[in-house]
Amino acid sequence: MATIPATSADTEVLPGIHTRLEHRGLRPDQHLVDGGYTSLVHLEQAEREHRITVVGPLPGNPTHQHRRGEGLARDDFRIDFDRQEVTCPQGQVSKGWHGPYPTSSPTAAPLIVARFTKSQCQPCPVRAKCTTSRDGARNVGFPPRELHELQIRNRAEQQEPAWHKRYAVRSGIEGTICEFAHGHGMRRCRYRGQAKAHLQHVLTAIAVNIERLSRQSPGESTPPRPPTAFQDHLDQQGIKRLRSWRAVS
Secondary structure, three states: OOOOOOOOOHHHOHHHHHHHHHHOOOOOOEEEOOOOOOOHHHHHHHHHHHOOEEEOOOOOOOOHHHHHOOOOOHHHOEEEOOOOEEEOOOOOEOOEEEEEEOOOOOOOOOEEEEEOOHHHHOOOOOHHHHOOOOOOOOEEEEOOHHHHHHHHHHHHHOOOHHHHHHHHHHHHHHHHHHHHHHHOOOOOOOOOOHHHHHHHHHHHHHHHHHHHHHOOOOOOOOOOOOOOHHHHHHHHOOOOOOOOHHHOO
16 A cells, blocks of 8 residues: 555556565566556566566557647657667658657656758658648657667557456456545545555555455345455465454454
8 A cells, every 4th residue: 555645646656566565575477557657667667677567558659640640650750779760751861869868757768869850851742741840850759779669569569459358357456446435535534644644545455355355245236246356365375264354353
């Protein structure tokens, strides 16, 4: 359970979560997260430092050409990292390769910028599809090779049915979040200060686990709840799941 200020980004929490899970011997092979956690930098960091595959929707290409589905987007350019060159769809080769530059956000990948010249872009017959600048030339930005390859691989996997089937397991996580928010008032802090708010979150999580482990008989109109990830973990470790928390002395 991690508690952070509301002004902090979700991606800032992910490395600490993985570190704590590894120290406690609970490191997963895969970690299913929502789009708020899928920073390209942290996907690479989780794989390199903790051998954890983060599975979640990676943000798409932010260029306006890609968003509108028209024009020449970054993926239409061929990137040669060995020669440090970028070739446009019209066969023009970039004249400059700069970076990688650090970004202002700790969750954003460093950026390499390949630049074309005005003499290349101004007479181009498809210039209007490539850039909105009247006098300037096209620049193409992309992350370093390792992160670029990881980005391409993840975006391709997200289009496969097998990825959607694997990610569908996260529906149970979203259900748990809904249970916390609507069943236990987790959107409102009962105490002042982050330390006390964290204690509230921990105690609420314990209560939810105890309630689920008790396996009380459901009502006539309530379908049986499937085992949670925590219950499955107890089964895998050979730990008996008690029918009621009141049996604990």
